[in-house]
Structures are given as structure tokens and as C-alpha cells.
Amino acid sequence: MPGAGPPGEAAGMTMNACSTAIEVDRLRKRYGRKVAVDDVSFTVAAGEIFGLLGRNGAGKSTTVDCIVGLRTPDQGRIRIAGLDPRRDRRELRQLLGVQLQESQLPDKLTVAEAMRLYASFYRRPADTERLLAMLDLTDKRNTRYRKLSGGQKQRLSIALALIGRPRIAVLDELTTGLDPVARRDAWRLIEDIRNSGVTILLITHFMTEAERLCDRVAIMRDGQIAALGRPAALGTPTLEDTFVALTDRVPAGLTLTDETPDNQTLTDRRPR
Amino acid sequence: MKMLRMLTLTEARLLLREPLAFFWGVAFPMVLLTVMGLSASKIDGVSLVAIYEPIVIAFISVAFGVQGIPVQIAGYRQGRILRRLATTPAGPARVIGAQLIVSLAVILIATVGVLAVGRLGFGVPLPRQPAGFALVVVLSAAAMVALGLLIGALAPTARSAGAAATVLFFPLMYFAGLWTPQMSASARHIGQFTPLGATTQALGDSMAGGWPHPAALAVLGVCAIACAGLAARFFRWE
Numbered sequence: 001m002p003g004a005g006p007p008g009e010a011a012g013m014t015m016n017a018c019s020t021a022i023e024v025d026r027l028r029k030r031y032g033r034k035v036a037v038d039d040v041s042f043t044v045a046a047g048e049i050f051g052l053l054g055r056n057g058a059g060k061s062t063t064v065d066c067i068v069g070l071r072t073p074d075q076g077r078i079r080i081a082g083l084d085p086r087r088d089r090r091e092l093r094q095l096l097g098v099q100l101q102e103s104q105l106p107d108k109l110t111v112a113e114a115m116r117l118y119a120s121f122y123r124r125p126a127d128t129e130r131l132l133a134m135l136d137l138t139d140k141r142n143t144r145y146r147k148l149s150g151g152q153k154q155r156l157s158i159a160l161a162l163i164g165r166p167r168i169a170v171l172d173e174l175t176t177g178l179d180p181v182a183r184r185d186a187w188r189l190i191e192d193i194r195n196s197g198v199t200i201l202l203i204t205h206f207m208t209e210a211e212r213l214c215d216r217v218a219i220m221r222d223g224q225i226a227a228l229g230r231p232a233a234l235g236t237p238t239l240e241d242t243f244v245a246l247t248d249r250v251p252a253g254l255t256l257t258d259e260t261p262d263n264q265t266l267t268d269r270r271p272r
Numbered sequence: 273m274k275m276l277r278m279l280t281l282t283e284a285r286l287l288l289r290e291p292l293a294f295f296w297g298v299a300f301p302m303v304l305l306t307v308m309g310l311s312a313s314k315i316d317g318v319s320l321v322a323i324y325e326p327i328v329i330a331f332i333s334v335a336f337g338v339q340g341i342p343v344q345i346a347g348y349r350q351g352r353i354l355r356r357l358a359t360t361p362a363g364p365a366r367v368i369g370a371q372l373i374v375s376l377a378v379i380l381i382a383t384v385g386v387l388a389v390g391r392l393g394f395g396v397p398l399p400r401q402p403a404g405f406a407l408v409v410v411l412s413a414a415a416m417v418a419l420g421l422l423i424g425a426l427a428p429t430a431r432s433a434g435a436a437a438t439v440l441f442f443p444l445m446y447f448a449g450l451w452t453p454q455m456s457a458s459a460r461h462i463g464q465f466t467p468l469g470a471t472t473q474a475l476g477d478s479m480a481g482g483w484p485h486p487a488a489l490a491v492l493g494v495c496a497i498a499c500a501g502l503a504a505r506f507f508r509w510e
Contacts, residue, residue, distance in 0.1 A: 068359050079349040091360065098359035104351035108289040113282065120278040164360070 018219035027076035029139040054220030097166030101173040107146035120163035148214035151182035279370035297335035309394035326482035327473035337416030345424030400481030411492040412471040418499035425507040
């Protein structure tokens with residue numbers, strides 16, 4: 001049983017091929033009358049980089065919220081390294097590292113202070129200095145959050161997600177807003193993290209990113225999984241084509257650009 | 273415990289980096305008391321500085337409790353800091369606890385500062401009923417911090433939290449006597465049922481050597497418990 005032992009034993013973090021890191025089984029979640037997630041199932045193997053793709057409102061965020069225990073599913077079963085996100089909250093928090101989109105830090109907190117603070121939350125924190133070096137933040141250690149660039153903030157956010165030495169990291173729109181060079185640096189970083197034995201659930205809008213990094217992806221549409229598999233197997237000819245074909249409701253031949261005269265009406269017709 | 277200690281240290285450090293909050297909550301009350309102390313006028317034979325000391329002390333708990341806390345909490349919610357903490361072993365409630373601890377501590381320190389200015393600068397005697405005085409200071413700080421928590425629980429953004437706090441500031445401090453230390457009998461009567469009206473009167477009583485009126489303590493206790501309960505009930509983490 002993966003994760004049956006205490007997370008303290010994650011030192012023996014292995015890429016045990018047959019173990020399951022994340023298991024989502026027939027997940028359902030609705031808000032009022034709107035069904036946000038409808039019968040979603042997938043598993044992520046330990047050591048895998050798994051991509052969750054989909055347009056805004058497709059149900060990615062709700063799925064992630066249920067996985068990390070921020071929301072309670074209406075139906076279905078979730079296991080993270082064998083733990084129930086709601087029932088085994090305390091244990092789960094120790095072995096799950098989360099990077100949330102648009103999550104900030106207090107403006108006047110410095111990088112080193114944020115690292116020390118978050119390190120104090122975990123039983124076996126990673127070495128702060130090493131992590132800062134790995135994320136190229138060492139010379140920013142005394143810089144206040146407000147003064148960091150977008151890329152530096154993102155890297156700090158990743159550092160904080162990793163400081164508890166998680167077995168599983170959930171990275172939500174990690175590279176949104178990064179310039180192309182910073183994005184490529186982030187990709188290398190994610191591969192390094194995976195190579196250190198961490199399972200990664202990546203939520204992204206960038207198909208090239210998913211193609212480059214993910215072992216497998218799930219494409220969500222209207223709260224359901226529209227496609228699931230290796231990016232190369234899904235991508236015909238590219239993953240982006242598959243994504244657009246699966247999730248775009250606009251009649252073929254019409255594209256949604258600002259030049260399209262009835263852009264607005266097309267947008268409005270789409271279900272949220 | 274280690275988490276709460278680190279969060280409290282962090283919040284204290286962040287507060288020290290807010291010179292404006294410090295000026296308004298710590299320096300301004302002392303300056304205001306000094307201005308009153310430099311005036312020779314008296315009301316009913318009592319010096320202005322002695323009349324204003326309880327009012328200024330009430331002001332401190334408004335500055336940190338009602339004006340400081342809601343903006344911090346709403347800002348943390350808006351910046352998704354509470355949500356981020358909810359994914360760590362610390363959880364979001366601990367950081368709120370840390371803010372309450374820091375606010376209460378600063379209120380107590382600033383109160384001691386005001387007493388020192390009054391005593392050393394202008395010879396205002398220290399409270400003759402220290403236990404009663406301390407009880408009222410703690411209760412009124414708890415009531416204002418709880419009120420701040422309630423605003424922070426309900427206000428969706430830091431901006432709206434600040435606006436709500438500003439709107440509340442005026443009636444609260446009016447009944448404390450900030451603008452009219454010598455109120456009409458009817459205003460005074462209504463005032464003793466408001467938290468800061470009760471605070472100034474009870475502080476004045478215990479400075480003069482009497483035990484604070486039970487009604488005043490009850491007003492503060494009810495305010496603290498009711499606000500804290502409502503805040504817990506309606507708190508929005510995101």
C-alpha cells in the first residue's frame with residue numbers, strides 16, 4: 001500500500017512503478033444547479049507528471065480543490081497516497097505540496113522569512129538554502145515579496161510548495177504570466193522535481209507545456225473527461241489541435257479572434 | 273504551537289513594517305494626550321488630560337481592532353493567502369489567531385505608553401483600582417478585536433473592510449467622547465450601552481478608585497462574545 005506508512009518515511013521516496021499517487025473515482029461536484037464536475041475518474045501513478053487540461057470553467061479547478069481537500073465532493077472517492085483528503089487532512093497536508101494560481105504573500109514579507117515560516121509548518125522541511133539556490137532565489141532572499149518580478153514570485157510559490165518535501169505536488173497554472181525563457185526554466189525545474197521522486201499534477205493552459213512535460217494528460221470539458229492518455233497518442237497532429245477539436249464548440253472554420261465580427265455572440269452562446 | 277509562534281512572530285514583524293498603522297495606533301494617542309495636557313482648561317474642575325486619558329485608551333483598541341484587523345483579514349482572503357494556508361498543515365485559522373494575539377499585545381503596550389505619558393508628562397495619577405482598570409482594558413480590547421473580526425469575516429475586499437471600519441469609527445468614538453467629552457445627559461445615557469461609551473466610563477471609574485460598573489462590563493462582554501460568535505458563524509475563507 002503506498003502511503004500506508006507515515007509521511008516521515010517519505011525519505012524512502014521511491015518511484016515505485018506500481019503504486020498509485022492520486023486516485024479519483026467517479027467524482028461529482030455541483031454548485032447549486034450547476035454541475036461543475038460530473039463523473040470524473042483518473043489515476044496518477046507515483047513519479048508521474050500528469051496534466052489536467054481544459055478551458056476556463058471546464059471543472060479543472062473544482063477537481064483540484066477536491067483533490068487537495070479544499071472542497072468536499074458530492075459523490076465519488078478520492079485517495080491521495082491512500083489518504084482521504086477530508087478525513088485524513090492532517091496527514092495529507094504533510095505530504096502534499098500545493099501551488100495555487102493567483103495566490104500571493106504579504107507584500108512586506110521577505111523571501112527568506114516566507115521560506116522559514118512555511119518550513120515551520122512541516123515535520124521534515126527541506127533545506128531552505130538549497131531550495132532557494134535550486135530556484136535561483138538566493139540573492140533575493142532579503143527582498144520583500146512586493147519587489148519581486150512575476151517570475152520570481154512564481155518561483156517562490158514553487159519553493160513554498162516544495163518546502164515540506166511533498167511526495168505529491170499540485171502546480172496550478174504555474175507558468176501563466178512568465179516570459180518564454182522563464183517558462184522554459186520552470187519546465188526544467190519541474191523535471192528536476194519529478195526526478196527527485198515527486199509525483200506532479202500539473203494544471204495548465206499551454207499545450208506545448210503539457211506535450212513537453214506530461215507523461216499523461218486528461219482534457220476536461222463541461223465537467224467531464226473528454227480525453228485521457230499520453231500527449232503523443234492524443235495529439236493529432238498536435239495536442240493543441242486535439243484540445244481545440246474537443247473543447248471548442250464554434251462551428252469548424254470559425255475562429256475566435258478579435259477580428260471575428262460576432263465574437264461576442266459566439267462567446268455568449270457558449271455554456272459556462 | 274511552533275506554527276502559531278512562527279505565524280505570530282511573522283505578523284508582529286509585518287506590523288512593525290507598517291509605519292502608518294504604528295503612528296495612528298501608538299503615536300497618535302500619545303500625541304493627542306500631550307496636546308490635551310498642554311492645555312490649561314478644565315471641565316468641572318478636572319483637567320482635560322485626565323478626562324481624555326480613558327478616551328485615548330479606548331481609541332487605541334479601535335485603531336488596532338476595528339480599523340486594523342478587518343483590512344488585514346480581507347487582504348489575506350483577497351490575496352488567497354488564507355486559501356494557500358488551508359493547503360498547509362498550519363491551516364487558515366492559525367494566522368487569524370496570530371493577528372489577534374499581535375493586536376491585543378500592541379493594544380496593551382500602547383495603553384501602558386499612554387498611562388506613562390499621562391503620569392510622567394502631566395502628573396495624571398495611575399489608576400487607583402488597577403485590577404478593575406486592567407479588566408476593562410482587556411475586555412474593551414477583546415470587544416473591539418471581535419468587532420474587527422466580524423467586519424473582516426463579512427467584508428469581501430480589503431477596501432470594503434476599510435470603508436466599513438471608517439463608518440463605524442465615528443459612532444464608536446463619538447460615544448467614547450472623543451469630540452464631546454462632556455456629553456448631554458441623554459447622549460451619555462445612550463453611550464453607556466455602546467462598547468466604547470461603557471469603556472470610557474468604566475476606565476474613568478477605575479482610575480478614580482472605584483470598581484467598574486457591572487453594566488459596563490456586561491456591555492463589553494456581550495459585544496465581544498456576540499461579535500466573535502457571528503464572525504465564526506459567517507467567516508468566509510475565500
